[in-house]
Amino acid sequence: MSTTGRGLHGRVLDTLGPEITAGEYPPGSVLRTDELAQRFDVSRSVMREVVRVLESMHLVRSRRRVGVTVLPAPEWNVYDPQVIRWRLAGVDRPRQLRSLTVLRSAIEPVAAGLAARNATPEQCAELTECALGMVANSSGHRLEEYLFHDVAFHRVILTASGNEMFARLGDVVAEVLSGRTHHEVMFEDPDPAAVTLHVQLAEAVRERDAARAEKLTREITEGALQELDILAP
């Protein structure tokens, strides 16, 4: 499940990264490379590589004579998938989930509008297929199967938008949807209204109706906001 897994360097990162993003070291805390190397029982070379990566994520800053200082949260590269995963796995999972859901509510409607303009026939077909899969698994506690098609559906929308920035949010949306199913209250079958909206959205995209696609997506994401008790605008 963890991505970095590979290599000694990745294992250290998978421990230290979550610790920092969880706020275990208050901003301004100073870590020393040598001490960290000792703690993780790795060589300084490996430790330096880890620090470099953390630095590229703006989680820490390494300065001579002072050490590796932890940066305040507003500095972090919160769009880094690795950072997102770490935070979703840690204590401020709820806050992160809210931020991401608001982000979705901004991005996805526009992406859907663009998808209606740019989607290839293959993508339209895929979309319909996903929507059918959602319908087929919308009752009878087939939550996993439903989730699978739901994730695929939104991924296609984001990709079909033709905007690389939108496309890269596929993983983020997947995390949010998966989080809702697995961690939040979601024992019952999915909301039938939501399922219908997805079917209609696939329709709208197929018919190149950008305005309708955008509106439908707005309804979908507003539903997601309401689930988290975020006031809808």
Next chain:
Amino acid sequence: MSTTGRGLHGRVLDTLGPEITAGEYPPGSVLRTDELAQRFDVSRSVMREVVRVLESMHLVRSRRRVGVTVLPAPEWNVYDPQVIRWRLAGVDRPRQLRSLTVLRSAIEPVAAGLAARNATPEQCAELTECALGMVANSSGHRLEEYLFHDVAFHRVILTASGNEMFARLGDVVAEVLSGRTHHEVMFEDPDPAAVTLHVQLAEAVRERDAARAEKLTREITEGALQELDILAP
């Protein structure tokens, strides 16, 4: 101007990173750490740190026995500020600028709506101040001064939204606005209509009129889209 500057490691990164994001090595190309170290005249230790950072950006993947392979563009962490800067400085600057402007058009209206709800009195004041600064420099070829206040304005909106993900896009918006002023056609004074919209937006936020703030921002970003000949939805 370049951020990484510090250290030998940063200088190598500032050369190799742009080369990769410019597409000088087709996806699947293989680089060898030793050769790179020779080419840049640095030790392997330094080179390895560089590779680790590039790997964390998903620009390359390092595998044993094969080398450092360049990944296809869709894999890249396009939200990494470093990557964004590199691409804006390279050959696909136009494409990048379009992607970012579309992203803006999705994010900023929602951010403005949230800002109308959440902005502190200080932020409202700051906003008005920026708008005034824009008005004051909207004629007489005071482009730099205008840009300064424009950037500050949008930064406040994004921050005041209270959403950390939105707030982190401040730098991106700054790059886009700055790029428009410096590289694109922008010899004349800014569009008076745009200036008015900003003044009205500051008003709307101050009066907590979320709907109006969102609508006004949508008009602003649509103007930005039109400048780049992107069809408005």
Next chain:
DNA sequence: GTGACATATAAGTCTGACTTTTTGTTCCCG
């Protein structure tokens, strides 16, 4: 042709010595 095995290759790791920058202190002089 298929599978097991051998080999070469390039990244991964460790160690120790040395350099450079920066901070904090000390000490001298105004």
Next chain:
DNA sequence: CGGGAACAAAAAGTCAGACTTATATGTCAC
């Protein structure tokens, strides 16, 4: 007593070399 210059220490930065490990690829027997 205060301020500035010289100094010392600390921690990251850099380098070189030896060794380990994974793995792609070629080889050989069956």
